[in-house]
Every structure is written in C-alpha cells, then in structure tokens.
Amino acid sequence: MRPLTDIQLYDFLKENNDSIIKDMTNVQISHEGRSMDVSKEIPIITTKTITSRLLDSSHFFESHLNEWLAVVKSNLYLNFSVSYLADLLTNYRQIYSLYIEQFILSQETSIKPELACHWLRVINEGFDRLFSLFIDQMDKAKNTQLSKQQNLINEISTTVIPLIGNIGILPLTGQMDANRFEFILSAVPRQCISLDVNRLFIDMSGVPLMDAFIAEQLSKLTKMLSMLGISVTISGMKPEVALYTVQSGIDLSQFSTASTLKQALRNSGISLTAI
Incomplete structure (x- = not known):
C-alpha cells in the first residue's frame, strides 16, 4: 500500500x-x-x-x-x-x-x-x-x-528470364541467405512452370561467396526442378569462389556446371546469334 x-x-x-x-x-x-x-x-x-x-x-x-x-x-x-x-x-x-x-x-x-x-x-x-x-x-x-x-527485392532479383523455346535463365546476384533461398525455392519452380521452361541456366556470376549452405540449397532447388522435368546448369562461378569450394570440401559434382553463361549455352548447343 x-x-x-x-x-x-x-x-x-x-x-x-x-x-x-x-x-x-x-x-x-x-x-x-x-x-x-x-x-x-x-x-x-x-x-x-x-x-x-x-x-x-x-x-x-x-x-x-x-x-x-x-x-x-x-x-x-x-x-x-x-x-x-x-x-x-x-x-x-x-x-x-x-x-x-x-x-x-x-x-x-x-x-x-x-x-x-x-x-x-x-x-x-x-x-x-x-x-x-x-x-x-x-x-x-x-x-x-x-x-x-526484402520480399520485394527478392521478387525483383529472383526472376526467371525466358530465352528461346523452353529455355530460361535465372541470374542470381548479391548475398544469399536463408530468407532469400526460401523465396527462391518457392518462386523459381512456379515461374518455370508458368513460362513452360524445361531447361534452366542458373548464373551465379554476381554471387560473391559459395559455401556449404548455398550448395545445399542449390541441391534442393535442382532436385525440385528435376522432379518437374526441368534440367539445370549452373554457370558463372568466380575463380576465387571455385577455389574456396574446393578447399572447403564442398561437393559440386552433382551439378552440371560451366565457367560462364556463354559457355553453358554453347555446351548445350544453343546458338548465341539466335538470342
């Protein structure tokens, strides 16, 4: 009281x-x-x-x-x-x-x-x-x-771009974290289906770092897309990022890879003059 x-x-x-x-x-x-x-x-x-x-x-x-x-x-x-x-x-x-x-x-x-x-x-x-x-x-x-x-940024920066035929490109840039990958895992399969994409090139030339978490999330994404009948090629990994992955023991053998997006398209028999 x-x-x-x-x-x-x-x-x-x-x-x-x-x-x-x-x-x-x-x-x-x-x-x-x-x-x-x-x-x-x-x-x-x-x-x-x-x-x-x-x-x-x-x-x-x-x-x-x-x-x-x-x-x-x-x-x-x-x-x-x-x-x-x-x-x-x-x-x-x-x-x-x-x-x-x-x-x-x-x-x-x-x-x-x-x-x-x-x-x-x-x-x-x-x-x-x-x-x-x-x-x-x-x-x-x-x-x-x-x-x-952040959701708006994720939406803008995670867009599958239709190329020719049933081919699409997904350019990734900036830091990759759990929230962003959650959006990617949800949005990319839907975009591919909507655009009738059956071959997707994921270009990572704008991603500054590759670690075990990113490799795991990419593996999830490729498996999800594979179940939908969509094949995936990862390109654009920087030399320093590639060196880091080797030194860190990160296994990328499960991915189809190419040094550049241009090389990935050529390896797939896609004519650059048609783009």
Missing part, C-alpha cells in the same frame, strides 16, 4: 490537469528545421497515463498505456522521428517536475527529501515506460517494413 501522500499528489495533479495540458500543448519542438504542432489528444492522454502512476493499483496505468500508444501512433507514427518524441516527452517530464515542485512548496509542513525523490522516481518511471513502449512499436514497424522491402 503506497502512502497517503501519493494520493494527495495525485489529487493535486488532477486539480491542475487542465493547466498541465495547456502547458504541454504550448510546447513547440523543432522537427527537421521546422516547428511542429502536436494534437491536443497527446497531452490529454499523456497526463491521464502519467498521473495514474500514483494510484495504488498498476492496472490503471497499464490500461492507459495502450490508449496512449494508440493516440501517439495515429498522430506521430508515420510523420515524426523517435528523436522528436524523445524531445517531446522530455519537455512533458519537465512540466510534471515543475508541478510536483509546486505541490511540495504549497505544503504547510516540510516534506522529506526521500519522499520528493520517490514522487519524481514514480513519474520518471512512467515517462520511461512511454518511451520504451514507443521504441518497441517502432522497432516492430521497422522490421515489418524491412521484411516487405
């Missing part, structure tokens, strides 16, 4: 709630070289949430946290940076400190320093929770956005 003085401070802050909101509303934070106006919803829900930290039950504060996040997301989520919100909450925190100071000075009896520190700690912990919650949501949103962008 918290001491009664917490409730007295709570009552004081509630009595001055309109003044606190007004002071918060007047806060001007410069964002990207320009001053931004904040919706009055944010000061209102912020005071409601922070002041509830002084109540005996944490239920009120926890329930208000979700309300606060919903309001902030709708107002700032897509428009302002994390640093902007940090500056905003810093100003709000200072305003609360001033009102706590007013409350202390208004008391007829002196208040022990440890009690004043206790109040400031409670309020500061509340603001810390607000900022931490917002950062967590921003991280989730950022990861979701990065995932969407």
Whole structure:
C-alpha cells in the first residue's frame, strides 16, 4: 500500500490537469528545421497515463498505456522521428517536475527529501515506460517494413528470364541467405512452370561467396526442378569462389556446371546469334 501522500499528489495533479495540458500543448519542438504542432489528444492522454502512476493499483496505468500508444501512433507514427518524441516527452517530464515542485512548496509542513525523490522516481518511471513502449512499436514497424522491402527485392532479383523455346535463365546476384533461398525455392519452380521452361541456366556470376549452405540449397532447388522435368546448369562461378569450394570440401559434382553463361549455352548447343 503506497502512502497517503501519493494520493494527495495525485489529487493535486488532477486539480491542475487542465493547466498541465495547456502547458504541454504550448510546447513547440523543432522537427527537421521546422516547428511542429502536436494534437491536443497527446497531452490529454499523456497526463491521464502519467498521473495514474500514483494510484495504488498498476492496472490503471497499464490500461492507459495502450490508449496512449494508440493516440501517439495515429498522430506521430508515420510523420515524426523517435528523436522528436524523445524531445517531446522530455519537455512533458519537465512540466510534471515543475508541478510536483509546486505541490511540495504549497505544503504547510516540510516534506522529506526521500519522499520528493520517490514522487519524481514514480513519474520518471512512467515517462520511461512511454518511451520504451514507443521504441518497441517502432522497432516492430521497422522490421515489418524491412521484411516487405526484402520480399520485394527478392521478387525483383529472383526472376526467371525466358530465352528461346523452353529455355530460361535465372541470374542470381548479391548475398544469399536463408530468407532469400526460401523465396527462391518457392518462386523459381512456379515461374518455370508458368513460362513452360524445361531447361534452366542458373548464373551465379554476381554471387560473391559459395559455401556449404548455398550448395545445399542449390541441391534442393535442382532436385525440385528435376522432379518437374526441368534440367539445370549452373554457370558463372568466380575463380576465387571455385577455389574456396574446393578447399572447403564442398561437393559440386552433382551439378552440371560451366565457367560462364556463354559457355553453358554453347555446351548445350544453343546458338548465341539466335538470342
């Protein structure tokens, strides 16, 4: 059970709630070289949430946290940076400190320093929770956005190009990881079927590294395509990559390979003049 003085401070802050909101509303934070106006919803829900930290039950504060996040997301989520919100909450925190100071000075009896520190700690912990919650949501949103962008990159960079007849080329570039290969294993067979490809040349001249994982994933891909009646030739492996595979004991004997895409096409009897 918290001491009664917490409730007295709570009552004081509630009595001055309109003044606190007004002071918060007047806060001007410069964002990207320009001053931004904040919706009055944010000061209102912020005071409601922070002041509830002084109540005996944490239920009120926890329930208000979700309300606060919903309001902030709708107002700032897509428009302002994390640093902007940090500056905003810093100003709000200072305003609360001033009102706590007013409350202390208004008391007829002196208040022990440890009690004043206790109040400031409670309020500061509340603001810390607000900022931490917002950062967590921003991280989730950022990861979701990065995932969407990566999927788009995978889709763009993993395209089977029809050549002539039933022949297709799959140029691979950049770093190859588990997520990308998951997309390749899913998309390439479907693309080959859609394009009626029965002979696929996978060109790896743009892949800087060949390791056991990549070899294993290529093996999975060739087996999947073979089951669909599609033969595969891998070309374009760089000399340093080839040397690494030999030194690492990676077995590529299961693949039909060629040093370059041009050589692979020639070996298959495909006339370059017809391309």
